[in-house]
Amino acid sequence: MDDIYKKIKQLRYEQGMTLKELSEKTELSVSFLSQIERGTSSLAITSLKRIADAFGVKMIHFFEEDDDFHYVMKKEHQRPFKMESSDSTFIKLSGHFPERKLEPFIVKLKPRQKDVELVRHPGEEFFYILQGALIVRVEDEEYHLNEGETIHFPSTVPHMWENPLNQETIIISITTPAIF
Structure with missing residues (x-):
């Protein structure tokens, strides 16, 4: 789960988005988003969905290590x-x-x-x-x-x-x- 926080920050940088802009798109506070990116706050699935939508990615992006399809969960x-x-x-x-x-x-x-x-x-x-x-x-x-x-x-x-x-x-x- 620690990778989720890193991936959020990475996506924000890649898309040239400020915390304020992400806050406006997600309706989550700047301070909360900052805590998320630092890994100091837990994240609800509903909040993660808002963040994924703001970046235009599917939620699976935050959990998978690659884009391969797989049917088995070892x-x-x-x-x-x-x-x-x-x-x-x-x-x-x-x-x-x-x-x-x-x-x-x-x-x-x-x-x-x-x-x-x-x-x-x-x-x-x-x-x-x-x-x-x-x-x-x-x-x-x-x-x-x-x-x-x-x-x-x-x-x-x-x-x-x-x-x-x-x-x-x-x-x-x-x-x-x-x-x-």
Whole structure:
């Protein structure tokens, strides 16, 4: 993940863009972008998407070491990363090829970790509980899931999750659309 910060700065220099210009294009503050480029702040996927759009590149640009297509994600390339404002750890599971629709991850939730607000975004979400338990709120419904159970819902409806246990919960999460 450290390479993301370097690639953002490199793209900005290559395109002759100031931090202020990038800020205007992304609606992210100059100070936040400066922290991102120095690697002193975490970066949400939504913020990375804004930055990618501002540079006219796909998000995969920040994660891949070359432009080759690949279908396999070898274990040694499955590196954990964090997203801004989340205590969860994510591990990307998918390869890279044009027109991908799915984004599979392993997600590790800390004991008693809980989202602070409902979110909604385009696409769908699917969770499979590998270890532990998960409470998922989708609109007004609350679903209690244990190991081996799943949930699949449109992510356009307000939703959030919670690990109700005093131990780590691990899930497989598959979302659409693909974001990397």
